Amino acid sequence: MDIKNYPLLRVNYKRLxxxxxxxxxxxxxxxxxxxxEDSHRVLNKLENKExxxxxxxxxxxxxxxxxxxxxxxxxxDVKVQKFPAKALVLNVTSGxxxxxxxxxxExxxxxxxxGNMTMQMAKDAIDLFYNESPDLKNYSITFFGGEPLSNLTLIKQIIEYANDFFGSKGVNIGYALTTNGTLLTKDIIEYFFKNRVDLxxxxxxxxxxxxxxxxFGNGKGTYKSVVKNLSTLLxxxxxxIVPARVTLTRGVSDVLKIWDHLKNDLGFKEIGFAPVSSGENDFFNLSPQEQIKVFEEFKILGNHYVQNAINGKLNGFSNIHRTMMDIHEGRKKRLPCGAGVGLLSVSYKGDIDLCHRFTGSDFKSFGSIKDGLDKKSLSNFLEKRANEKNSDCQSCHARYLCAGGCYHENYIKNKTPEIKGHQYCDTLREWIxxxxxxYVKIREKNPSFFDKFLTNKGVKSKIF
Structure with a gap:
């Protein structure tokens, strides 16, 4: 059988x-x-042009x-004409x-x-948010800042309003909040628990x-203040689950030591790491050597995740778990996240931003609560990013799991989020x-893990 007219498309598969x-x-x-065995032999022949x-x-x-x-x-080409947002980020304060x-x-x-968001601004944001996607069954509101707990009064007012607003429409509303932990009290914690706020x-x-x-502002470390409140919270x-979010910066990159302390000493059940490699201040960016070390230690934790999964347990290493879910569901991403489509972010002033990371930045907003969502501008931005053809991403086997990387990291690195980033591509491919x-090891030894801890969709995986 002559195969000359049928080129092998190596960009569409990766052997392992x-x-x-x-x-x-x-x-x-x-x-x-x-x-x-037969398919393996045929693929070998094709690769050798036999x-x-x-x-x-x-x-x-x-x-x-x-x-x-x-x-x-x-x-x-992807056309983005609808914005079925199910997640709203309210930046309730800049303080x-x-x-x-x-x-x-910024x-x-x-x-x-x-600067604090007003209750009227929050109500108007919720109204706009719902009107953009009125046919969903589940919605969520995330409170962000600054430190959002510094505007706790407004958060409580928003929760009371949103419970009534979404409840009257027969749909579900959930809440999330990221905090530095220093302002937590037992009363606040119990209030959030009662009102289904994920912390x-x-x-x-x-x-x-x-x-x-x-x-703190005076330069004093905050560790003791945070830990004092953690035992009550947990x-x-x-x-x-109360996840811990760790920012890895130059000099703060000992993943295994951090994991051991947060997991075994403090009792967190889920831990996620955010390596900084493209911050505006290079002083805090991980050095190339630290980046290598971080991902090598990620693999150690990843192996721990696999062994736990084979034994029917979830170890809480969210960096591998999120990617595992993408693979299990067979996701094919043309955009790196739901920012601008499934998520809207509103500043305390009422600007609608691509996500909370852009709030206060020099990058343009996409409308305002007063004037409405600028759908044309947002569509143009998202379509340009999703349909970009002139990049190395087209030949990368991780392209549909990465989709060019975080908008904000690319903005910092390239001065625009419209260009796909190439901060640590080789490292990311190796991680994928x-x-x-x-994923293969878990699927072969304990496939029930996925139904229990991920979703029930599954990938189109088989032997051929």
């Missing part, structure tokens, strides 16, 4: 070997396929159906009682000089690491390969 079995990661569907036998035609045709050989399917040295928020001020605590590890960057929330292999 796990436990002496051969697999491919199918890029167009973010799915994993195990290769039987002719096939007639009895190998069936396998060749299946490769064609997967777009592994033949002409590359042309991606249809914070901390002066964290790496903070990216509108951040002290509590004395802060995330920003904490960067043991005292000596945390206090390097997370400080006790009241019980089985409800690791997660795919981890």
């Amino acid at each position: 070997e796990v436990d002496n079995k051969n697999y491919i990661f199918h890029v167009p569907s973010s799915s994993v396929f195990e290769l039987c 002719d096939l036998n007639s009895d190998e035609k069936e396998i060749f045709n299946e490769f064609m159906s997967l777009n592994l050989v033949g002409n590359q399917f042309k991606e249809k 914070c009682n901390l002066s964290c040295t790496y903070c990216y928020k 509108d951040l001020t002290s509590l004395k000089n802060r 995330t605590v920003s904490i960067d590890g043991p005292e000596v690491l945390h206090n390097k960057t997370r400080v 006790k009241v929330y019980g089985d409800r 390969d690791f997660v795919v292999a981890s």
Whole structure:
């Protein structure tokens, strides 16, 4: 069988070997396929440009159906005309009682000089939010700042209003809030628990690491203030997960040490790490050596995740869990996240921003609560990003799991979020390969893990 007219499309698959079995990661569907002996032999022939036998035609045709050989399917341009937002971020204040040295928020001020959102602004934002997507069954509101707890009175008013607003329409409303933990009290914690507010605590590890960057305005470390409130928080929330969010910066990058402290000493059940590699102040960016070390330690925690999963447990390492979910559901992302589509962010002044990271920045807003959502401008932005053709991403096997990286990181690095980023592509590809292999190990040894801890969709995975 002559294969000269059927080029092999290496950009659409990535080989991997796990436990002496051969697999491919199918890029167009973010799915994993195990290769039987015959399929493995045919793929080897195609890669070596060898002719096939007639009895190998069936396998060749299946490769064609997967777009592994033949002409590359042309991606249809994405059209973004609707904005079915189910998540609203309300930046209730620009003030914070901390002066964290790496903070990216450009509108951040002290509590004395802060700007606070008004209740009328919040009501109008909720009305606009709902009117943009009135047919959903579940909605969420996230309170952000500054430190949102410094405007607790408004948060309580919003919750009371939103409970009535969404309840009258027979739909669900949930809440989330990220806090530095220093202003928590038992009464606040119990109020949030009663009102279904999911809390995330920003904490960067043991005292000596945390206090390097997370400080009060007078320069004093905040660790003791945070930890003092944690035991009450974790006790009241019980089985409800309270994630820890860790920012990894230069000098604060010992992932394993941080994990051990937060997990085993403080009792967090879920921990996520945010490596800083493209901050505006290079002083806080992880060095190249630290980036390598961070991802090597991510793999150690990833192996721990796999062993727990095989034993039917979830270890709470959210960095691998999120990517594992993308693979399990076969996600094919043309945009890196739901910002601007499934999520709207509103500043305390009423500006509608791409996400909370852009609030207060020099990057343009997409309308306001007063004037409405600028759908034309937002569509143009999202379509330009989703349909970009002239980048190295087109040949990357991680392209549909990464989609070019975080808008805000690209904005900091490239001065615009419209250009896909290339901050640490090689490292990210290596991490994706690791997660795919981890997915295979779990699927082979304990497939019930996915139904229990991820979703029930599953990927189109099979042996062929």
